[in-house]
Amino acid sequence: MSADLPDELGHFGRYGGTFVAETLMEPIAQLREAYAQARQDPAFLAELDADLQHYVGRPSPIYHAERLSRELGGAQLYFKREDLNHTGAHKINSAIGQALLAKRMGKTRIIAETGAGQHGVATATVAARLGLECVVFMGEVDIARQQPNVQRMQLLGAEVRSVASGSKTLKDALNEAMRDWVTQVDNTFYIIGTVAGPHPYPMMVRDFQSVVGREARAQFLTLTGQLPDALVACVGGGSNAIGLFHPFLADEDVALYGVEAAGNGLDSGMHAAPLNAGKPGVLHGNRTYLMEDADGQIIATHSISAGLDYPGVGPEHAWLKDTQRATYVAVTDDQALEAFYCLTRSEGIIPALESSHAIAYASQLAPQLTPAQAILINLSGRGDKDMATVTALAEDAG
């Protein structure tokens, strides 16, 4: 399968590549070179491993949700507990890797974009630890709905810059981060939060996140003596999904399901599901599936979860879709919310609204399988940040 993609130029089939303004081409070439060296440097890898173990708390466990599995009456559900990581989501896996690379490259200033704020918090955290200046770009809409994370970032010493252009969400934060990068490119390292952006980001972030799938595969074998029948992960930009999927790509009997945000429903137009309802185009440095209109303008997305509210998706997912190695489905805001409550009450785990999309789909899939089969779900983050959203919705519902 595509385990050895991308090619030299960052292509996953026809997707990926490097579509940026000329000013960034040389800095990106330097990044590519630095990363190519770092990934083969035992000292770099050892430092990364040590940080993942002692600072992040890896390996994260996998947990057999027996009660939920019984209630659903089908396959056994297992969760890869990325919610237990330091800072509460998978985002830190890649933020640590990129920050170590930034340090290695002698950069003194870190920038990042964030939607849910989890990547912003992870980046602010590693920047604080390494003593690097940190600026996080965040859409105005997301600042309002993810307040606790804004406060955490500020507490950690990061500057949170509100982005008021376009739809004021994740895509606009990414635009603004790119604009900042081009302006201060000499001293600044851009830590991208997902498997999007120009090459080498989709590859590099995938590599850093693949620790999730590597651990999960080994843990699952130890625990059950087998591989799971299906993997399920939510897909915003796609980093937690590709991190889980990638080490399983060659295991052809393991079905892969990526779950996009269907918002108010795929037919409503109010969603964030480019793999389900978009078409290929070029945005944020790469070619991939996008939500766009007939004129090639990117259209506004909607999702209850800020981290999935993005009109594009990592190019490797576009490739996995076209080659049919992975299947991409979508669940609505309401279904995600129901899954949020369901996991909270049946297992005592409060999931992030992003991760709740994966849980919602797994809950649909489980009854179609037998109790002898198993689904491994990436529980990409915890739901503390979503309290305000969930509470407000509960109040609205009376």
Place this chain on the structure above:
Amino acid sequence: MSRIAACFATLRARSKTALIPFVTAGDPQPDVTVPLLHTLVAQGADIIELGVPFSDPMADGPVIQLASERALAHGVSLTRVLAMVAEFRQTDSTTPIVLMGYLNPLEAMGYAAFAARAQQAGVDGVLMVDSPPEACTELTDCLQQQAIDSIFLLAPTTTSARIAQITRVARGFVYYVSLKGVTGAAHLDTASVAAKLREIRAQTELPVGVGFGIRDAATARAMAAIADAVVVGSALVARIADCADQPDQIPTLAGAFLAELRTAIDSSDP
């Protein structure tokens, strides 16, 4: 000879520097654009850069971002932009027009279809800011088949090896981005631009335009002394934005600003 090549040949013969205004098509509303373009030509524009509005203008500062938003609010699509060019061409068959923007609207139309329609409309060059040459060979091929020039950016960070690689495929002229930043930034450093232009000229015969950071007569004059063309974008677009509520004033005010720049540029030419 292409319109762009002819334009630079004429200017070169007269030792003059080209003045290239940038405006976003359809800003602040669609019917302003064609009359505005004619006024710009009357006030001294040699070539026109016409911005194709895009929802996510990653390389642009706030001024041109807002121009894109105003145009998009009126539904100005790539098709509409091409119609504006065709209308302009009805009464101006000599001033070259370069479309500037982002790849996705072209990709949505299809490169071959775009190139054919652009040729018919009377487009002379295409500059996609998010597309270095290696990323858009397919588009470049389609444009070449229609005899449209592919114009590429060079930047302060562009290495000598890349300058060679880019100037090999560039047509018409090359556009040197004078600073590390987005459009509308204001930290132009004439000495470093001059040094980089020498490096570029050592590798190509193509005319070299300079843009980003040219905001008034003084900066235009300084750049005209060292470049073959001076591009003015944000400073002009900001003046258009200032009279967005009185669109009939736009050609007069924008034209006056351009005339000022023309005088400044000509005063630096021998």
